[in-house]
Amino acid sequence: MSHYPPPYNPQGYGQPPMPQQIPPQVPPQMPPQQPFGHPQMPQGNPGHGLSVAGLVLGIVGILMFCGISFFAIPLSVAGLICGIMGKNRTPQGMSDGMAIAGIALGIIGIVLGLAALMISALAVGVIFVEMMNPSSELRDIYF
Numbered sequence: 001m002s003h004y005p006p007p008y009n010p011q012g013y014g015q016p017p018m019p020q021q022i023p024p025q026v027p028p029q030m031p032p033q034q035p036f037g038h039p040q041m042p043q044g045n046p047g048h049g050l051s052v053a054g055l056v057l058g059i060v061g062i063l064m065f066c067g068i069s070f071f072a073i074p075l076s077v078a079g080l081i082c083g084i085m086g087k088n089r090t091p092q093g094m095s096d097g098m099a100i101a102g103i104a105l106g107i108i109g110i111v112l113g114l115a116a117l118m119i120s121a122l123a124v125g126v127i128f129v130e131m132m133n134p135s136s137e138l139r140d141i142y143f
Contacts, residue, residue: 047089047099054083054102061109069116076109 057079065072083102090096 046091047086047096050082050086050089051096051099051102052086054079054081054086054106055098056102057082058102058105058109062105062112065109065112065116069113069120072109072113072116076106076113078106079109080106 057075059079061072061076061079064075079102083099083104083106086102087096087099090099
């Protein structure tokens with residue numbers, strides 16, 4: 001026998017509780033089971049990696065123009081190609097800003113690299129012509 005008083009019953013002392021007052025007993029539910037194998041990762045933008053690569057290669061191509069212009073053209077072409085592929089793989093409605101930036105920087109890098117190549121070729125040509133001139137001061141310095 002218990003030494004505690006019975007729980008409070010609004011129907012009165014000693015009355016059994018009404019059936020609607022008894023909370024229903026619900027068995028505990030298990031979380032849904034994962035299928036066998038690797039867990040499913042949420043699908044993101046499939047062109048995101050190519051967009052980032054295009055952006056990075058475009059930036060590096062422009063930076064190479066300032067120092068080593070020989071590398072500017074291949075890196076910028078790679079950035080342009082990655083940017084175009086990233087833009088084509090980006091689903092409709094998702095942002096493709098990095099891909100567009102990679103395309104733009106790739107084009108700018110190609111133009112700057114070609115300009116640097118032409119200026120370098122022109123400078124080498126001028127120096128070569130000057131050195132072949134018998135009355136040139138450059139010929140006296142080097143020969």
